[in-house]
Amino acid sequence: MTNQATANPFAHLGPAPYRLIGVEVTEDRVANNAALASAGKVFTTNMCGGSCDHCGTAIWNVFRFRAADGAKFKVGADCAQKVAYELGDSKMVDDVKRAQLAHQRKIRAARAAKAKAAKLAKSVREILANPQWSAAANALADAAAPGTFAAQFAVSLQQQLQQARALSPKQVELLAKLIAEAAE
Ligand SMILES: [Zn+2]
Numbered sequence: 001m002t003n004q005a006t007a008n009p010f011a012h013l014g015p016a017p018y019r020l021i022g023v024e025v026t027e028d029r030v031a032n033n034a035a036l037a038s039a040g041k042v043f044t045t046n047m048c049g050g051s052c053d054h055c056g057t058a059i060w061n062v063f064r065f066r067a068a069d070g071a072k073f074k075v076g077a078d079c080a081q082k083v084a085y086e087l088g089d090s091k092m093v094d095d096v097k098r099a100q101l102a103h104q105r106k107i108r109a110a111r112a113a114k115a116k117a118a119k120l121a122k123s124v125r126e127i128l129a130n131p132q133w134s135a136a137a138n139a140l141a142d143a144a145a146p147g148t149f150a151a152q153f154a155v156s157l158q159q160q161l162q163q164a165r166a167l168s169p170k171q172v173e174l175l176a177k178l179i180a181e182a183a184e
Contacts, residue, residue, distance in 0.1 A: 008087060009054070009082075010054060010067075010083050012054075013053055013067060013071065013073040014066075014067025014070075014073065015068040015069050016067070016087055017087075017089060017092070018065040018066065018089070019065060019066045019092075019095075020063060020064070020092065020095040020099065021064050021065060022063075023063055024049060024064070025061045025062070025106065026049070027103075027106045027110050029049070049061065049062040049074075050074065052074070052076040052079050053075055054079045054083070055076070055079055057076060059074075059075070059076035059077075061077045061103060063077060063079075063080035063096065063099065077100060080096045081093075081096050081097075133161055133167055134158070134161050136176075136179060137158045137161060138154075139179055140153070140154035140179050140182060141155060141158060144178070144182050149178075150178040150182055153174065153175075157171065
């Protein structure tokens with residue numbers, strides 16, 4: 001008979017069986033940070049999920065387990081998989097596998113969302129890069145007498161366009177009016 005206490009590599013974390021109670025991956029922290037950022041709250045940009053309670057390695061994908069005595073611990077994906085197999089706990093193996101598959105799906109979804117956002121940003125940049133707005137703002141800046149409202153307006157439009165922010169219809173209307181006036 002094998003002594004369960006020595007055969008179980010996780011014995012120091014608590015007695016078996018173990019139940020997978022949660023998985024937190026890098027993408028979860030990225031999403032959480034984005035939510036905090038948009039709410040104007042403070043967040044850390046350190047994406048590390050701490051260290052593995054079993055091997056001490058820094059981990060990004062955190063697998064949280066509860067031991068039979070209620071003790072909770074967190075390990076990395078490698079240790080989670082290794083121990084599940086070593087314990088021969090088929091439910092634990094399945095749980096870890098399922099969590100890793102879910103993680104892969106999240107990565108793919110995040111990549112697709114990022115690609116979509118990049119594509120949208122590119123088309124917006126292309127629209128804003130349309131030289132007519134900058135040319136018009138530059139023309140007004142050249143034509144307007146220094147210190148006038150028209151000159152100030154031209155500078156603010158130039159700055160806005162440099163920041164890739166679109167002109168409003170009202171701004172376009174005023175720009176056309178001031179250019180016409182400056183040309184008189
Ligand atoms: Zn580990």
